[in-house]
Each structure stands twice: as C-alpha cells, then as structure tokens.
Amino acid sequence: MNKPSFQIQLDFRSNLPIYLQIVNRIEQMIAAGVLHRGDQLPTVREMATELRVNFNTVARAYTTLDEAGLISTQRGRGTYIWEEPNPQVVSLLRQKGLDALTRRYLREASRLGFTLPDVVQSLDERLRNGREKAGLPSREQDQSPDRFNS
Numbered sequence: 739m740n741k742p743s744f745q746i747q748l749d750f751r752s753n754l755p756i757y758l759q760i761v762n763r764i765e766q767m768i769a770a771g772v773l774h775r776g777d778q779l780p781t782v783r784e785m786a787t788e789l790r791v792n793f794n795t796v797a798r799a800y801t802t803l804d805e806a807g808l809i810s811t812q813r814g815r816g817t818y819i820w821e822e823p824n825p826q827v828v829s830l831l832r833q834k835g836l837d838a839l840t841r842r843y844l845r846e847a848s849r850l851g852f853t854l855p856d857v858v859q860s861l862d863e864r865l866r867n868g869r870e871k872a873g874l875p876s877r878e879q880d881q882s883p884d885r886f887n888s
Contacts, residue, residue: 746759746760746788747763749842756795757798758802760785760795760799761799761802761803762834764779764808765835768808768819769832774819776818776819777819778816778817778818779817779819781816782796782797782817
C-alpha cells in the first residue's frame with residue numbers, strides 16, 4: 739500500500755461546493771487509474787491543511803466517498819481506496835468528470851460574453867486544428883473516436 743501525492747486544485751469561485759470538488763477530483767483520480775485499491779489517502783487534517791480548507795469540509799468529502807463505497811476509513815490506521823471500480827463505474831466516473839469540465843467551460847465562456855454559436859465554432863476550429871497537427875484524417879474521412887492533441 740502506498741500513499742500517492744495529491745494535486746487537488748479547488749475553484750473557490752465555483753458554485754460547486756468545495757467538498758464536492760474534492761469528491762469529484764478523487765473520483766477522477768480513481769477513474770484515471772492514478773489511485774488504486776489499497777492506496778492511502780491523506781488524513782482529513784493533512785488534506786485540509788494542504789488545500790487550506792476547514793477540516794470539516796474534507797471530512798464531509800471523505801464521508802461522501804465512504805458512503806459511495808470508494809474509500810474506507812479505519813480508525814487509527816487511515817483512509818484507503820476500498821475497491822477497484824469495475825469498468826462501468828470507471829466509465830461513469832470518467833463521463834461525470836467530462837460533464838463537469840464541460841459545464842465549467844460553458845459557464846466561463848458565458849461569463850466572458852460568448853454565445854453558444856461562438857463556443858461551437860471555437861471548438862470546431864480547435865478540433866480541426868488538433869486533428870491536422872496530429873496527422874489524423876478529417877472528420878469527413880474518418881468517423882472513429884480519437885483523442886485530441888491541442
């Protein structure tokens with residue numbers, strides 16, 4: 739069992755409560771394979787100190803993750819990733835992360851005064867440029883999914 743380093747960044751301007759941001763980030767780390775069964779999480783106080791938040795906020799996040807069956811807190815021993823999620827759970831966590839990222843992007847674009855057509859045009863251009871830089875065929879030539887590199 740190891741204790742991975744945590745690089746959780748919080749958005750204190752977000753409408754999403756801090757404890758849910760912590761929950762989401764840990765879920766994303768599990769889905770991405772950064773955290774595995776048996777990995778130890780920082781203590782509530784360590785995480786709160788690192789993130790500069792109230793320890794009750796981290797405790798609430800850990801409780802939420804524990805209730806979801808993703809972590810287990812063992813009194814006197816620490817908090818650990820409880821189980822390796824099955825592929826469906828990983829897929830769901832990944833989709834949840836993408837949805838949250840999309841909402842943040844659209845909210846920020848709206849805050850900056852961009853319309854939905856502006857966003858769609860920008861994304862289309864970025865994706866087209868990313869495919870060209872990667873040497874991938876255009877969307878018209880290839881309908882297979884790919885990762886974008888820009």
